[in-house]
Amino acid sequence: MIGGLDVEGLTLARGERQLFEGFGFSLGRGEAAALTGANGAGKTSLLRAVAGLLRPEAGRVQFQDVAGVEIEADLARAQGLHLLGHHDGLKSTRTAGEELRFWTRWLGGDAPSLAKAIDVLQLDLLLALEVRKLSAGQRRRLALARLIAAPRPLWLLDEPMAPLDLERRALFGALMQGHLDGGGMILAAVHDALPIPARDLKVGLA
């Protein structure tokens, strides 16, 4: 299980344009970091690079287990991280329940954790609806439910709070705090401050 994340000398480019170079930080158990920076600075790309979807031009992303021993990146990603972005992977023609159940199985959750996620994110009335009928906030709650339904230590979040109402923002803040208290890690790209104590990481070319 992932107990630490090390990013060293990371250089990312999209096409011909270099986003940033030599970026580094590390994250340990119970820590959160907020990625800030202008639109297009590369926050989303950084998250995708940590998730292994984007190949960096230079530098490396390393994962350690709870004892501090390096673990193979592919294995760490397949078992230990959640990625939540603008594209939430939900099929608009399927029901919320079908989608949540599938992603829970796929990401390694079980029935009790699924029930907990439905309860915590107040989804029981939405499960029978097609995803296309959900509002942006409801849809985001459905996507967030995966974090609870399939417990994984590292959360990579891209603007997780944007579509949520105030009450749900507080609720999600509490969920994030609970995740950190349990030894989890959060790396979140945000424009507004996170409702949890988090280190600020500025992304972009100096």
Next chain:
Amino acid sequence: MTAALAALLRRELALAWGRGGGPLFACAFYVGLATLLPLAEGPTPQKLAAIATGAAFAALALSSLLSLERLFERDYDDGALDLLTLGPLPLEAVTAIKCLAQWLANGVPLALAAPIVSIALGAEPRLWLISLVASLGGGLGFTFVGGIGAALVLGARRGGLLIAVVVLPLFAPPVIFGAGAVEAFGAGLEWKPALAFLLAYSLAAAGLAPIAMAAACRNALS
């Protein structure tokens, strides 16, 4: 891992069933294509019967192309492909399961329609079994080879046309061996080698195409 695999197959079957109108549209297209043939060729039964099996197989190849465009595209557009890389199975297995589901939901219904279409065009009714077997085997190859095209054109505009251009040349061997096996059987000649070649092509495609599809998907995601 088996739970995840079963969940993925179920999801893919449900999606394939609804993709691009699902098997019903593919079969309707197939029948429609076969109906145009007598209109173009003239209603002389002898003339039609002579080309029936070959024409039915070529129409099958075209019908198999129909819903391929959506095979990876929707998952790519809505971010599901990102999350599929974070599961317990490698992307190679994911693409293989997607193609398997596509074959079960589209290829098998088309193969069931194939004997009817070729008999309607004038093939001898006793050819129904060999025609069914060849269409099932050929369809498997069409789906997996077509999947390579579908993965390669991810992110391109007008991907559907591009898939057809990329993939149709690769459809030549299964069309040759598939139609060849049915023809040979009908003429009382040795038909087993052609059928064996067809199945070998399809199984090789099922074994190798996932590697190419996964590489193309990774490339599109990065």
